[in-house]
Amino acid sequence: MDAYKAVTTKRDTRLYSSEPIDDEVLRRVLQAGRMAGSAKNREPFRFVVIRDKEQMAKLAECGDFAQPLGPATAAVAVCLDPDGMDFDAGRAAQNMMIVAWDEGLASCPLRIHHADCGREVLGLPEGWHIAIVVALGHPQPGTPMSQDRARKPFEEYVSWERFGQSSP
């Protein structure tokens, strides 16, 4: 898919079919995350791939709204070292979700509200935390991908030189 199309049509979706994810596709998704830039090139993240249903269920209990992990066929936990920044985790997760979408996979980022719970389930080192879990799966047939979901108008998003200044 063309990059612009992949970036602008990717929507966060939470319903997946049970069709498994091809290993090579999963590897491309992970590679996309790995190639994300990071502050001072520190590469503060590590990715834990979860496919085991029991492990997935345990992790789902660590987030207040992490139920979509149930039907997900795989999930990638983006883990940050003690100095890692959530902004960089956002970059890596977005890379993964764009490439997933390019490969026909739906995805949704899920927050792990209970940090200690997540740390224990994944066996993270002291000081690390899960910035986000990206749920992945083939879209459930019939699920609208909401590609035309409204956004606030362009003119509301964008201002020029100073906040709220409407003309370039």
Place this chain on the structure above:
Amino acid sequence: MDAYKAVTTKRDTRLYSSEPIDDEVLRRVLQAGRMAGSAKNREPFRFVVIRDKEQMAKLAECGDFAQPLGPATAAVAVCLDPDGMDFDAGRAAQNMMIVAWDEGLASCPLRIHHADCGREVLGLPEGWHIAIVVALGHPQPGTPMSQDRARKPFEEYVSWERFGQSSP
């Protein structure tokens, strides 16, 4: 450009030529940011585009390492409302940088360490802050785009089911 190629070859670069950025290209970059998902679909960000050299210089003084704003031909400040999360700003910024790269533009995210300074320069409402400023420009001829810059090995980035577990 193919989405996978755009995502995996994008590097953060800080040297730009003085060639101006086409308005339509800039619009596509902003549209890419606008279409990024966000927690609870809150769309907590607004983008302030800076092209005025004086405004750019003022903003550069608000970050400890924001000098690359000097040669940038444009910059987009990703501003977050009081409840906005840096993770979501990372998603929006990454969308913009991937599409910029797809259009042949180099970019680099720059942190505004002095929040009050940035807020004043851009005239942000109370409680808002600048999550990041994305510097944009045509690559300076002869500047290596470091497309083969090393990353930690794939096997170090990725583990399976639990942190540090090396086989799927």
